[in-house]
Amino acid sequence: MRTKIAIIGSGPAGLLLGQLLTNAGIDNVIVERASKEHVLSRIRAGVLEEGMAGLLDEAGAGDRMRAEGLPHEGIDLAFDNRRHRVDLFGLTGGKRVIVYGQTEVTRDLMDKRAATGGVSIYQAANVLPHDFNRDRPYLTFEKDGREMRIDCDFIAGCDGYHGIARKSVPEDAIETFERIxxxxxxxxxxxxxxxxxxxxxxxxxxxxxxxxxxxxxxxxxxxxxxxxxxxxxxxxxxxxxxxxxxxxxxxxxxxxxxxxxxxxxxxxRSFVAEPMRFGRLFLAGDAAHIVPPTGAKGLNLAASDVRYLFDGIREYYLEKSTAGIDDYSQKALSRVWKAERFSWWMTNTMHRFxxxxxxxxxxxxxxxxxxxxxxxxxxxxxxxxxxxxx
Structure with missing residues (x-):
């Protein structure tokens, strides 16, 4: 097979990136090691920032979120046997979050991809990225007993903390930071x-x-x-x-x-891998970083990675500029570390050590x-x- 962008992972990050690319007319294929049903069975986060909600709208997959999601304009912090409300809406000039489960986000993006003809390959075994430090990267995997290959321009590793994308990077090219x-x-x-x-x-x-x-x-x-x-x-x-x-x-x-x-x-755990670009391989979402769930940032950080990566890829194909992909890692990590700091602070303030x-x-x-x-x-x-x- 031949495509422009090979995406490893069919979670929210991979699906969101794939749909934005499809809408922009940029060919892409998603390869996922698990079954579609298994991906949909994962129960994860459920608080969406406005930026994440806006990206779902941009992808054309936000209708059900807008109809069924629960807009929240505040949160309560409880201590000393009392509850204290934080007025998110009033303190931020009218911003809010939306409670909508990650499983539902995934389902909506899968449905949109199917409706727009996007190609997703599930139950792909032994997925491996190759030659991403050269001009002609490709993926190999096994499907139904056959060895398959996808040639591409770029590879997006959206396959989570335990995925193959980050593991394929040479140890001397990546640095990790972790707090358990x-x-x-x-x-x-x-x-x-x-x-x-x-x-x-x-x-x-x-x-x-x-x-x-x-x-x-x-x-x-x-x-x-x-x-x-x-x-x-x-x-x-x-x-x-x-x-x-x-x-x-x-x-x-x-x-x-x-x-x-x-x-x-x-x-x-708190975890960050730097950088997030290795030649023609990009990491996005949990493949590059993990935050404790206290700050509700995991899914939302994946969305911001996708925002920067999609913008860079679109510039590359439509404007013939490499500026966006060249700046991807720096832009993404700047926001990642701020979210890591906030999640660390929330965790340290609210938990017993x-x-x-x-x-x-x-x-x-x-x-x-x-x-x-x-x-x-x-x-x-x-x-x-x-x-x-x-």
């Missing part, structure tokens, strides 16, 4: 009404908790747990009891419990107390939460 946090998030999804119409982030002496949602009838809740905890040790009733312990009394009493539809423990002891807890309390007595501090939080400009 000493805890995880135990999360459940249940078909019960959310306890609040906006998200609640709770700092409690027993650990962090988050009250989120996927819709007005489906809730997503999390509690901080030890890194070595097992899902099997957390029956539903234990989870609901622990969640209520970490919320202000009035909020805890309003929580409606129900059987979990999904339950899992996610480790927390055993090694920090009583002194660390006092510092957290002082930080939160200062936050709600400073318009400037609240504005910084709000600007970062709704998303820094591209």
């Amino acid at each position: 946090y000493p805890f995880g998030w135990l999360g459940i999804i249940a078909d019960v009404p959310p306890v609040n119409h906006e998200l609640i982030y709770a700092n409690h002496e027993r650990g962090f908790a988050l009250c989120s949602m996927r819709s007005t009838t489906r809730s997503r809740y999390y509690v901080q747990v030890e890194a070595d905890e097992r899902v099997e040790d957390w029956p539903d009733q234990r989870f609901w009891d622990e969640l209520r312990r970490r919320l202000p009394q009035g909020t805890a009493e309003a929580v409606i419990a129900g059987p979990s539809l999904e339950k899992s423990i996610a480790p927390l 055993p090694e920090q002891g009583p002194f660390g807890q006092k510092i957290q309390h002082a930080e939160l107390d200062y936050l709600f007595h400073s318009q400037a501090a609240l504005t910084v939080l709000a600007e970062n939460y709704v998303g820094l400009p591209y």
Whole structure:
């Protein structure tokens, strides 16, 4: 096969890039190692910045998000048995976020790709990028027992943290930065009404908790747990009891419990790989960076990578300029590191770190107390939460 852009990975980053390219008349093929059904079964983030929402509109895949997504104009931070609202809309001059699950984003982009004739190859085994440091890169993979090859101009590695794109880069050409946090998030999804119409982030002496949602009838809740905890040790009733312990009394009493539809423990890490371009191979999304979910930045960072990468590729083909692709890594990483900083700050402010002891807890309390007595501090939080400009 021959195409202009070979995209590895059919998650939101790969699908979004592919659709923007298709709309611009730039040939592309997506190659994915998993099945379509498996990709759609992944349960991930659900808070979209305005920039991400705008990109879905630009791709022509935003109609259902606009109809079914939940616009949020604030968040609550809970501590000292009280809830304090952060007015995102008022502090940022009218910006908001939209609660809309990553699974739904993926489904909408898949449907749009099918409707516009985009080529996606699923269940491709042993995908490998070749010669991306030369003028004629290509992909090889196996499909239905046959070895396949795609020749291309550029390769976009949108295949996640464990994908092959970053692993294919020589070790001496890439530098990584990582912070592993000493805890995880135990999360459940249940078909019960959310306890609040906006998200609640709770700092409690027993650990962090988050009250989120996927819709007005489906809730997503999390509690901080030890890194070595097992899902099997957390029956539903234990989870609901622990969640209520970490919320202000009035909020805890309003929580409606129900059987979990999904339950899992996610480790927390901060990770960045630099640079994000290697000749004719580009990294985007989780292939290049991971953030702890506290700041709701993972999916949104993938979108900003796609914004910069698509603009650069479009300039290359339509304006015969390499400026955009030459600047891609620097532009993307500038925004990545700001989001890493914000996610690190949210994680350090809202979670319990055993090694920090009583002194660390006092510092957290002082930080939160200062936050709600400073318009400037609240504005910084709000600007970062709704998303820094591209």
